[in-house]
Amino acid sequence: MIRSAVPCRCAWPLSKLRIAPLPVPHGEHVVIRVSQTEKFTELGAVTIDTPLSDGDIAAAAVTVKRLLPFDASSGSYRYSTTCSYYDPALLNIIQHPFFEDVACTVLRTGAVHFFQTAILATYPQPGAVFSYDQHIDLQYALLDLEATPRRIVCTFFLWLTDVSEKRAPMMWRPGSHRLLARAWEEQAALRDQMPQVIGVKMEDLPVLDFAQPRPLLARAGQATVLSTAMVHGASSNVDNAPRMAFVMTFVAAGVEVGLPEAQQRTKEAYDAELKYRLRPERTHLVKV
Template sequence: TRYRFSTTCTFYDPELLEIIKQPFFEEVAKRVLRADEISFFQTAIVTTYPSPNAPFNFYQHVDVQYSLSNLDATPRYMVCTFFVWIDDVTAQRAPLMYRPGSHRLIAKYRENQPELKGSAPLVGGVMLDGLPVLDYTEAVPVEARAGQATVLTTAMVHGASTNVDTVPRKAMVITFTAAGVEIGLPQNQAETKRAYDRELKKRLRPERAYIVHI
Protein backbone atom coordinates (compact mmCIF):
# COMPACT_ATOMS: atom_id res chain seq x y z
CA THR A 1 0.00 0.00 0.00
CA ARG A 2 1.28 3.49 -0.83
CA TYR A 3 0.62 6.20 1.73
CA ARG A 4 0.64 9.56 0.01
CA PHE A 5 -0.97 12.90 0.78
CA SER A 6 -1.13 16.00 -1.39
CA THR A 7 -2.81 19.37 -1.16
CA THR A 8 -3.06 21.90 -4.00
CA CYS A 9 -3.42 25.69 -3.72
CA THR A 10 -4.42 25.62 -0.05
CA PHE A 11 -1.48 27.04 1.91
CA TYR A 12 -0.07 30.47 2.70
CA ASP A 13 2.79 29.64 5.09
CA PRO A 14 5.34 32.48 4.83
CA GLU A 15 8.18 30.01 4.38
CA LEU A 16 6.43 28.40 1.41
CA LEU A 17 5.41 31.71 -0.15
CA GLU A 18 9.07 32.68 0.11
CA ILE A 19 9.86 29.79 -2.22
CA ILE A 20 7.09 30.59 -4.70
CA LYS A 21 8.23 34.18 -5.14
CA GLN A 22 11.92 33.38 -5.73
CA PRO A 23 13.07 35.01 -9.00
CA PHE A 24 15.04 31.85 -9.81
CA PHE A 25 11.88 29.93 -10.69
CA GLU A 26 10.53 32.79 -12.78
CA GLU A 27 13.75 33.06 -14.78
CA VAL A 28 14.05 29.31 -15.40
CA ALA A 29 10.38 29.11 -16.40
CA LYS A 30 10.92 31.93 -18.90
CA ARG A 31 13.76 29.98 -20.50
CA VAL A 32 11.86 26.69 -20.55
CA LEU A 33 8.70 28.28 -21.96
CA ARG A 34 10.54 30.66 -24.32
CA ALA A 35 8.54 33.49 -22.81
CA ASP A 36 9.25 37.11 -21.92
CA GLU A 37 6.70 36.98 -19.12
CA ILE A 38 5.29 34.10 -17.11
CA SER A 39 2.26 33.54 -14.89
CA PHE A 40 1.95 31.47 -11.71
CA PHE A 41 -0.30 28.47 -12.34
CA GLN A 42 -0.58 26.17 -9.31
CA THR A 43 1.32 24.91 -6.28
CA ALA A 44 1.07 21.78 -4.16
CA ILE A 45 2.70 19.95 -1.27
CA VAL A 46 3.14 16.20 -1.68
CA THR A 47 4.15 13.88 1.16
CA THR A 48 4.86 10.18 0.70
CA TYR A 49 4.93 8.38 4.03
CA PRO A 50 7.18 5.40 4.72
CA SER A 51 6.04 1.85 4.00
CA PRO A 52 9.26 0.00 4.79
CA ASN A 53 7.68 -3.44 4.56
CA ALA A 54 5.98 -2.86 1.21
CA PRO A 55 7.50 -3.96 -2.11
CA PHE A 56 8.82 -1.14 -4.27
CA ASN A 57 6.40 -0.22 -7.05
CA PHE A 58 5.05 2.84 -8.83
CA TYR A 59 2.10 3.90 -10.94
CA GLN A 60 2.42 5.69 -14.28
CA HIS A 61 0.30 8.47 -15.71
CA VAL A 62 0.28 11.88 -17.37
CA ASP A 63 -1.45 14.98 -15.99
CA VAL A 64 -1.86 16.77 -19.31
CA GLN A 65 -1.29 16.02 -23.00
CA TYR A 66 0.04 18.30 -25.72
CA SER A 67 0.54 18.29 -29.48
CA LEU A 68 3.94 19.02 -31.01
CA SER A 69 2.58 22.39 -32.11
CA ASN A 70 2.01 23.24 -28.41
CA LEU A 71 5.51 22.16 -27.37
CA ASP A 72 7.30 23.82 -30.28
CA ALA A 73 5.42 27.13 -30.19
CA THR A 74 7.00 30.39 -29.00
CA PRO A 75 6.08 30.85 -26.26
CA ARG A 76 5.46 27.20 -25.53
CA TYR A 77 1.80 26.39 -24.93
CA MET A 78 2.37 24.21 -21.86
CA VAL A 79 2.89 24.14 -18.11
CA CYS A 80 6.41 24.30 -16.65
CA THR A 81 6.61 22.29 -13.42
CA PHE A 82 9.17 22.45 -10.62
CA PHE A 83 9.50 19.78 -7.93
CA VAL A 84 11.33 21.39 -5.00
CA TRP A 85 12.62 18.57 -2.83
CA ILE A 86 12.15 19.27 0.87
CA ASP A 87 13.78 15.97 1.82
CA ASP A 88 16.57 13.93 0.28
CA VAL A 89 15.19 11.64 -2.43
CA THR A 90 16.98 8.31 -2.65
CA ALA A 91 16.28 5.10 -4.56
CA GLN A 92 14.37 3.89 -1.49
CA ARG A 93 12.64 7.14 -0.54
CA ALA A 94 9.84 7.45 -3.10
CA PRO A 95 11.79 8.68 -6.12
CA LEU A 96 9.70 10.18 -8.90
CA MET A 97 9.75 7.70 -11.78
CA TYR A 98 9.54 8.95 -15.37
CA ARG A 99 9.92 7.79 -18.97
CA PRO A 100 12.30 10.19 -20.76
CA GLY A 101 10.94 11.71 -23.96
CA SER A 102 7.48 10.20 -23.54
CA HIS A 103 5.81 13.62 -23.66
CA ARG A 104 7.10 14.16 -27.20
CA LEU A 105 6.06 10.68 -28.35
CA ILE A 106 2.52 11.40 -27.17
CA ALA A 107 2.65 14.91 -28.67
CA LYS A 108 3.73 13.50 -32.05
CA TYR A 109 0.87 10.98 -31.93
CA ARG A 110 -1.64 13.74 -31.13
CA GLU A 111 -0.24 15.99 -33.86
CA ASN A 112 -1.10 13.27 -36.38
CA GLN A 113 -4.70 12.93 -35.15
CA PRO A 114 -6.86 15.65 -36.76
CA GLU A 115 -9.40 15.57 -33.91
CA LEU A 116 -6.63 16.06 -31.31
CA LYS A 117 -4.13 18.33 -33.05
CA GLY A 118 -6.03 21.57 -32.51
CA SER A 119 -7.51 20.78 -29.11
CA ALA A 120 -6.63 23.05 -26.20
CA PRO A 121 -4.48 21.41 -23.49
CA LEU A 122 -6.53 20.33 -20.49
CA VAL A 123 -5.23 19.11 -17.14
CA GLY A 124 -6.61 15.64 -16.46
CA GLY A 125 -4.89 12.48 -15.33
CA VAL A 126 -4.63 9.52 -17.71
CA MET A 127 -3.04 6.26 -16.61
CA LEU A 128 -0.49 4.49 -18.81
CA ASP A 129 -3.01 1.91 -19.98
CA GLY A 130 -5.22 4.73 -21.27
CA LEU A 131 -2.45 6.28 -23.37
CA PRO A 132 -1.48 5.40 -26.95
CA VAL A 133 0.69 2.29 -27.20
CA LEU A 134 4.02 3.82 -28.22
CA ASP A 135 7.70 2.94 -27.96
CA TYR A 136 8.25 4.44 -24.52
CA THR A 137 11.64 4.12 -22.86
CA GLU A 138 11.95 2.34 -19.53
CA ALA A 139 11.12 4.36 -16.42
CA VAL A 140 14.05 5.85 -14.50
CA PRO A 141 14.14 7.48 -11.03
CA VAL A 142 14.77 11.09 -10.06
CA GLU A 143 17.08 11.23 -7.05
CA ALA A 144 17.94 14.54 -5.40
CA ARG A 145 19.21 16.26 -2.28
CA ALA A 146 16.99 18.38 -0.06
CA GLY A 147 16.86 21.92 -1.45
CA GLN A 148 17.36 20.90 -5.06
CA ALA A 149 14.67 21.37 -7.70
CA THR A 150 13.73 19.31 -10.74
CA VAL A 151 12.10 21.03 -13.72
CA LEU A 152 9.87 18.86 -15.88
CA THR A 153 6.59 18.48 -17.72
CA THR A 154 3.89 16.27 -16.27
CA ALA A 155 2.89 15.47 -19.86
CA MET A 156 5.73 12.97 -19.55
CA VAL A 157 4.74 9.50 -18.34
CA HIS A 158 5.65 9.63 -14.66
CA GLY A 159 4.48 8.57 -11.24
CA ALA A 160 5.07 8.37 -7.54
CA SER A 161 6.81 5.31 -6.17
CA THR A 162 6.58 3.52 -2.85
CA ASN A 163 8.58 4.96 0.02
CA VAL A 164 10.34 1.84 1.32
CA ASP A 165 12.53 3.97 3.60
CA THR A 166 11.71 4.80 7.22
CA VAL A 167 11.17 8.58 6.92
CA PRO A 168 8.68 10.63 4.85
CA ARG A 169 9.57 12.24 1.53
CA LYS A 170 8.14 15.73 1.01
CA ALA A 171 8.15 17.92 -2.07
CA MET A 172 6.72 21.27 -3.05
CA VAL A 173 5.39 21.59 -6.60
CA ILE A 174 5.29 25.00 -8.31
CA THR A 175 3.98 25.49 -11.85
CA PHE A 176 3.99 28.34 -14.35
CA THR A 177 2.72 29.10 -17.85
CA ALA A 178 3.72 31.77 -20.30
CA ALA A 179 1.64 34.90 -19.74
CA GLY A 180 -1.54 34.73 -21.79
CA VAL A 181 -1.43 30.96 -22.27
CA GLU A 182 -4.61 29.25 -21.09
CA ILE A 183 -4.38 25.67 -19.85
CA GLY A 184 -7.73 24.13 -18.95
CA LEU A 185 -8.43 22.81 -15.46
CA PRO A 186 -11.25 20.67 -14.10
CA GLN A 187 -13.97 22.95 -12.69
CA ASN A 188 -13.14 22.33 -9.02
CA GLN A 189 -9.44 23.02 -9.60
CA ALA A 190 -10.22 26.13 -11.63
CA GLU A 191 -12.39 27.52 -8.83
CA THR A 192 -9.73 26.73 -6.23
CA LYS A 193 -7.06 28.38 -8.38
CA ARG A 194 -9.07 31.59 -8.83
CA ALA A 195 -9.60 31.94 -5.08
CA TYR A 196 -5.98 31.07 -4.30
CA ASP A 197 -4.63 33.51 -6.90
CA ARG A 198 -6.63 36.39 -5.40
CA GLU A 199 -5.30 35.72 -1.91
CA LEU A 200 -1.76 34.92 -3.04
CA LYS A 201 -1.49 38.19 -4.94
CA LYS A 202 -2.36 40.06 -1.72
CA ARG A 203 0.22 38.17 0.33
CA LEU A 204 3.20 38.46 -1.99
CA ARG A 205 5.37 41.53 -1.74
CA PRO A 206 4.27 44.16 -4.30
CA GLU A 207 7.48 43.80 -6.31
CA ARG A 208 6.80 40.06 -6.78
CA ALA A 209 2.98 39.98 -6.95
CA TYR A 210 3.04 40.51 -10.71
CA ILE A 211 3.76 36.80 -11.27
CA VAL A 212 0.13 36.12 -10.26
CA HIS A 213 -2.30 37.07 -13.03
CA ILE A 214 -5.95 37.41 -12.00
Protein backbone atom coordinates in the same frame (compact mmCIF):
# COMPACT_ATOMS: atom_id res chain seq x y z
CA MET B 1 -7.15 46.26 -11.78
CA ILE B 2 -5.06 43.57 -13.43
CA ARG B 3 -1.38 44.32 -13.53
CA SER B 4 0.44 43.30 -16.68
CA ALA B 5 3.29 40.82 -16.56
CA VAL B 6 6.82 42.18 -16.40
CA PRO B 7 10.11 40.72 -17.59
CA CYS B 8 11.71 38.00 -15.48
CA ARG B 9 14.23 38.91 -12.83
CA CYS B 10 17.35 37.15 -11.61
CA ALA B 11 17.72 35.15 -8.42
CA TRP B 12 18.36 36.65 -5.00
CA PRO B 13 18.53 34.78 -1.67
CA LEU B 14 15.29 34.87 0.32
CA SER B 15 16.96 36.88 3.08
CA LYS B 16 17.87 39.61 0.60
CA LEU B 17 14.36 39.68 -0.88
CA ARG B 18 12.87 40.83 2.41
CA ILE B 19 15.09 43.87 2.74
CA ALA B 20 16.18 44.87 -0.74
CA PRO B 21 14.70 45.65 -4.16
CA LEU B 22 15.45 43.47 -7.16
CA PRO B 23 17.55 45.70 -9.44
CA VAL B 24 19.51 42.99 -11.25
CA PRO B 25 18.31 42.93 -14.89
CA HIS B 26 17.31 39.70 -16.60
CA GLY B 27 20.14 37.98 -18.42
CA GLU B 28 23.09 38.90 -16.21
CA HIS B 29 22.99 35.65 -14.23
CA VAL B 30 22.56 32.21 -15.75
CA VAL B 31 20.05 30.23 -13.70
CA ILE B 32 19.70 27.26 -16.06
CA ARG B 33 22.23 26.23 -18.69
CA VAL B 34 21.40 25.79 -22.37
CA SER B 35 22.28 22.10 -22.09
CA GLN B 36 19.82 21.73 -19.21
CA THR B 37 17.04 23.43 -21.15
CA GLU B 38 17.75 21.11 -24.09
CA LYS B 39 17.55 18.12 -21.75
CA PHE B 40 14.14 19.31 -20.55
CA THR B 41 12.96 19.63 -24.16
CA GLU B 42 14.24 16.24 -25.29
CA LEU B 43 13.85 14.08 -22.18
CA GLY B 44 11.09 15.87 -20.30
CA ALA B 45 12.95 16.48 -17.03
CA VAL B 46 16.18 17.96 -15.71
CA THR B 47 17.34 18.46 -12.12
CA ILE B 48 19.07 21.73 -11.27
CA ASP B 49 20.61 23.40 -8.23
CA THR B 50 18.76 26.30 -6.61
CA PRO B 51 19.97 29.30 -4.55
CA LEU B 52 17.76 28.38 -1.59
CA SER B 53 19.56 27.99 1.72
CA ASP B 54 19.45 24.96 4.01
CA GLY B 55 17.30 27.07 6.31
CA ASP B 56 14.82 27.84 3.53
CA ILE B 57 14.46 24.14 2.70
CA ALA B 58 14.21 23.10 6.35
CA ALA B 59 11.47 25.68 7.01
CA ALA B 60 9.50 24.47 4.00
CA ALA B 61 9.91 20.83 5.07
CA VAL B 62 8.65 21.59 8.59
CA THR B 63 5.65 23.37 7.08
CA VAL B 64 4.80 20.49 4.75
CA LYS B 65 5.11 17.95 7.57
CA ARG B 66 2.75 20.07 9.69
CA LEU B 67 0.22 20.42 6.87
CA LEU B 68 0.49 16.76 5.83
CA PRO B 69 1.10 14.75 9.03
CA PHE B 70 1.30 10.98 9.00
CA ASP B 71 -1.88 9.36 10.28
CA ALA B 72 -1.33 5.70 11.14
CA SER B 73 -5.07 5.08 11.41
CA SER B 74 -5.70 6.17 7.81
CA GLY B 75 -3.87 3.28 6.21
CA SER B 76 -2.28 5.78 3.82
CA TYR B 77 1.39 6.63 3.44
CA ARG B 78 1.04 9.22 0.67
CA TYR B 79 -0.47 12.67 1.29
CA SER B 80 -0.96 15.76 -0.85
CA THR B 81 -2.93 18.97 -1.17
CA THR B 82 -3.10 21.72 -3.76
CA CYS B 83 -3.59 25.49 -3.74
CA SER B 84 -4.76 25.71 -0.12
CA TYR B 85 -1.90 27.15 1.95
CA TYR B 86 -0.34 30.57 2.54
CA ASP B 87 2.48 29.76 4.95
CA PRO B 88 5.39 32.22 4.64
CA ALA B 89 7.95 29.42 4.21
CA LEU B 90 6.10 28.31 1.06
CA LEU B 91 5.00 31.71 -0.29
CA ASN B 92 8.58 32.97 -0.08
CA ILE B 93 9.59 30.17 -2.43
CA ILE B 94 6.70 30.71 -4.87
CA GLN B 95 7.66 34.37 -5.22
CA HIS B 96 11.43 33.79 -5.35
CA PRO B 97 12.70 35.30 -8.64
CA PHE B 98 14.85 32.23 -9.35
CA PHE B 99 11.85 30.10 -10.30
CA GLU B 100 10.31 32.88 -12.36
CA ASP B 101 13.56 33.31 -14.26
CA VAL B 102 14.04 29.59 -14.92
CA ALA B 103 10.43 29.31 -16.10
CA CYS B 104 10.97 32.23 -18.47
CA THR B 105 14.01 30.52 -19.97
CA VAL B 106 12.37 27.11 -20.29
CA LEU B 107 9.17 28.53 -21.78
CA ARG B 108 11.07 30.90 -24.11
CA THR B 109 9.23 33.99 -22.95
CA GLY B 110 9.83 37.34 -21.30
CA ALA B 111 7.15 36.91 -18.64
CA VAL B 112 5.34 34.11 -16.85
CA HIS B 113 2.35 33.70 -14.57
CA PHE B 114 1.96 31.39 -11.60
CA PHE B 115 -0.33 28.46 -12.49
CA GLN B 116 -0.73 25.93 -9.66
CA THR B 117 1.02 24.49 -6.61
CA ALA B 118 0.96 21.29 -4.55
CA ILE B 119 2.72 19.82 -1.55
CA LEU B 120 3.52 16.11 -1.30
CA ALA B 121 4.64 13.82 1.51
CA THR B 122 5.29 10.09 1.23
CA TYR B 123 6.04 8.35 4.51
CA PRO B 124 7.94 5.06 5.01
CA GLN B 125 5.82 1.97 4.49
CA PRO B 126 7.26 -0.86 6.62
CA GLY B 127 7.39 -4.21 4.86
CA ALA B 128 6.13 -2.85 1.55
CA VAL B 129 7.35 -4.13 -1.79
CA PHE B 130 8.56 -1.32 -4.03
CA SER B 131 5.85 -0.35 -6.53
CA TYR B 132 4.90 2.68 -8.60
CA ASP B 133 2.17 4.33 -10.63
CA GLN B 134 2.37 5.57 -14.25
CA HIS B 135 0.23 8.31 -15.80
CA ILE B 136 0.31 11.77 -17.39
CA ASP B 137 -1.20 15.04 -16.14
CA LEU B 138 -0.86 17.29 -19.19
CA GLN B 139 -1.69 17.00 -22.87
CA TYR B 140 -0.23 19.11 -25.67
CA ALA B 141 0.82 18.84 -29.30
CA LEU B 142 4.40 18.84 -30.54
CA LEU B 143 3.69 22.26 -32.06
CA ASP B 144 2.90 23.56 -28.55
CA LEU B 145 6.25 22.29 -27.24
CA GLU B 146 8.16 23.80 -30.15
CA ALA B 147 6.34 27.16 -30.16
CA THR B 148 7.80 30.45 -28.91
CA PRO B 149 6.64 31.00 -26.28
CA ARG B 150 6.02 27.36 -25.48
CA ARG B 151 2.33 26.58 -24.95
CA ILE B 152 2.98 24.15 -22.10
CA VAL B 153 3.30 24.17 -18.31
CA CYS B 154 6.71 24.47 -16.65
CA THR B 155 6.63 22.37 -13.49
CA PHE B 156 9.10 22.50 -10.60
CA PHE B 157 9.43 19.70 -8.08
CA LEU B 158 11.46 21.31 -5.30
CA TRP B 159 12.83 18.49 -3.18
CA LEU B 160 12.61 19.19 0.55
CA THR B 161 14.32 15.89 1.42
CA ASP B 162 16.90 13.75 -0.31
CA VAL B 163 15.36 11.36 -2.84
CA SER B 164 17.05 7.96 -3.14
CA GLU B 165 16.06 4.82 -5.03
CA LYS B 166 14.24 3.60 -1.91
CA ARG B 167 12.71 6.90 -0.78
CA ALA B 168 9.69 7.15 -3.10
CA PRO B 169 11.45 8.44 -6.23
CA MET B 170 9.32 9.63 -9.10
CA MET B 171 9.46 6.96 -11.81
CA TRP B 172 9.62 8.60 -15.23
CA ARG B 173 10.02 7.57 -18.86
CA PRO B 174 12.48 9.89 -20.65
CA GLY B 175 11.22 11.32 -23.94
CA SER B 176 7.69 9.99 -23.52
CA HIS B 177 6.24 13.52 -23.65
CA ARG B 178 7.49 13.91 -27.23
CA LEU B 179 6.09 10.57 -28.36
CA LEU B 180 2.72 11.44 -26.87
CA ALA B 181 2.76 14.99 -28.25
CA ARG B 182 3.12 13.57 -31.75
CA ALA B 183 0.31 11.11 -31.12
CA TRP B 184 -2.03 13.78 -29.71
CA GLU B 185 -1.24 16.07 -32.64
CA GLU B 186 -2.59 13.47 -35.04
CA GLN B 187 -5.97 13.36 -33.29
CA ALA B 188 -8.11 16.06 -34.87
CA ALA B 189 -10.64 15.96 -32.02
CA LEU B 190 -7.96 17.08 -29.54
CA ARG B 191 -6.51 20.01 -31.46
CA ASP B 192 -8.95 22.60 -30.12
CA GLN B 193 -8.65 21.27 -26.56
CA MET B 194 -4.88 21.36 -26.14
CA PRO B 195 -2.96 22.32 -24.17
CA GLN B 196 -4.94 21.00 -21.24
CA VAL B 197 -4.41 19.52 -17.79
CA ILE B 198 -5.89 16.03 -17.83
CA GLY B 199 -5.03 12.86 -15.97
CA VAL B 200 -4.62 9.76 -18.12
CA LYS B 201 -3.51 6.41 -16.70
CA MET B 202 -0.84 4.33 -18.40
CA GLU B 203 -3.32 1.71 -19.57
CA ASP B 204 -5.36 4.38 -21.36
CA LEU B 205 -2.41 5.92 -23.23
CA PRO B 206 -1.55 5.08 -26.85
CA VAL B 207 0.73 2.05 -27.16
CA LEU B 208 4.06 3.66 -28.08
CA ASP B 209 7.74 2.75 -27.82
CA PHE B 210 8.26 4.32 -24.41
CA ALA B 211 11.59 4.09 -22.62
CA GLN B 212 11.74 1.95 -19.51
CA PRO B 213 10.90 3.85 -16.30
CA ARG B 214 13.81 5.13 -14.25
CA PRO B 215 13.97 6.68 -10.76
CA LEU B 216 14.39 10.43 -10.48
CA LEU B 217 16.99 11.02 -7.75
CA ALA B 218 17.89 14.34 -6.13
CA ARG B 219 19.31 16.07 -3.08
CA ALA B 220 17.28 18.27 -0.76
CA GLY B 221 17.33 21.81 -2.14
CA GLN B 222 17.52 20.77 -5.78
CA ALA B 223 14.58 21.24 -8.14
CA THR B 224 13.53 19.05 -11.03
CA VAL B 225 12.14 21.04 -13.95
CA LEU B 226 9.79 18.72 -15.77
CA SER B 227 6.82 18.30 -18.06
CA THR B 228 3.98 16.29 -16.57
CA ALA B 229 3.02 15.41 -20.15
CA MET B 230 5.64 12.67 -19.86
CA VAL B 231 4.76 9.28 -18.41
CA HIS B 232 5.62 9.41 -14.72
CA GLY B 233 4.30 8.42 -11.34
CA ALA B 234 4.77 8.18 -7.61
CA SER B 235 6.40 5.18 -5.96
CA SER B 236 6.26 3.61 -2.52
CA ASN B 237 8.67 4.65 0.22
CA VAL B 238 10.66 1.62 1.37
CA ASP B 239 13.25 3.78 3.15
CA ASN B 240 13.28 4.89 6.79
CA ALA B 241 12.52 8.62 6.31
CA PRO B 242 9.76 10.59 4.55
CA ARG B 243 10.09 12.10 1.10
CA MET B 244 8.66 15.59 0.73
CA ALA B 245 8.31 17.89 -2.26
CA PHE B 246 6.92 21.33 -3.04
CA VAL B 247 5.46 21.65 -6.53
CA MET B 248 5.10 24.95 -8.41
CA THR B 249 3.95 25.47 -11.98
CA PHE B 250 4.13 28.41 -14.37
CA VAL B 251 2.87 29.27 -17.86
CA ALA B 252 4.03 31.91 -20.32
CA ALA B 253 2.06 35.15 -20.04
CA GLY B 254 -0.74 35.10 -22.60
CA VAL B 255 -0.80 31.30 -22.92
CA GLU B 256 -4.02 29.59 -21.87
CA VAL B 257 -3.90 26.03 -20.53
CA GLY B 258 -7.21 24.30 -19.90
CA LEU B 259 -8.07 22.99 -16.44
CA PRO B 260 -10.84 20.67 -15.23
CA GLU B 261 -13.70 22.77 -13.85
CA ALA B 262 -13.04 21.98 -10.19
CA GLN B 263 -9.33 22.79 -10.52
CA GLN B 264 -10.17 26.03 -12.32
CA ARG B 265 -12.43 27.18 -9.47
CA THR B 266 -9.76 26.28 -6.91
CA LYS B 267 -7.11 28.13 -8.90
CA GLU B 268 -9.21 31.28 -9.22
CA ALA B 269 -9.89 31.40 -5.48
CA TYR B 270 -6.24 30.75 -4.63
CA ASP B 271 -4.96 33.33 -7.11
CA ALA B 272 -7.29 36.00 -5.72
CA GLU B 273 -5.92 35.48 -2.20
CA LEU B 274 -2.33 35.03 -3.36
CA LYS B 275 -2.45 38.41 -5.09
CA TYR B 276 -2.86 40.07 -1.68
CA ARG B 277 -0.32 37.94 0.16
CA LEU B 278 2.70 38.29 -2.14
CA ARG B 279 5.06 41.21 -1.72
CA PRO B 280 3.97 44.20 -3.85
CA GLU B 281 6.90 43.83 -6.25
CA ARG B 282 6.00 40.17 -6.87
CA THR B 283 2.24 40.40 -7.46
CA HIS B 284 2.77 40.46 -11.23
CA LEU B 285 3.26 36.68 -10.99
CA VAL B 286 -0.47 36.23 -10.40
CA LYS B 287 -3.00 36.87 -13.14
CA VAL B 288 -6.49 37.57 -11.79
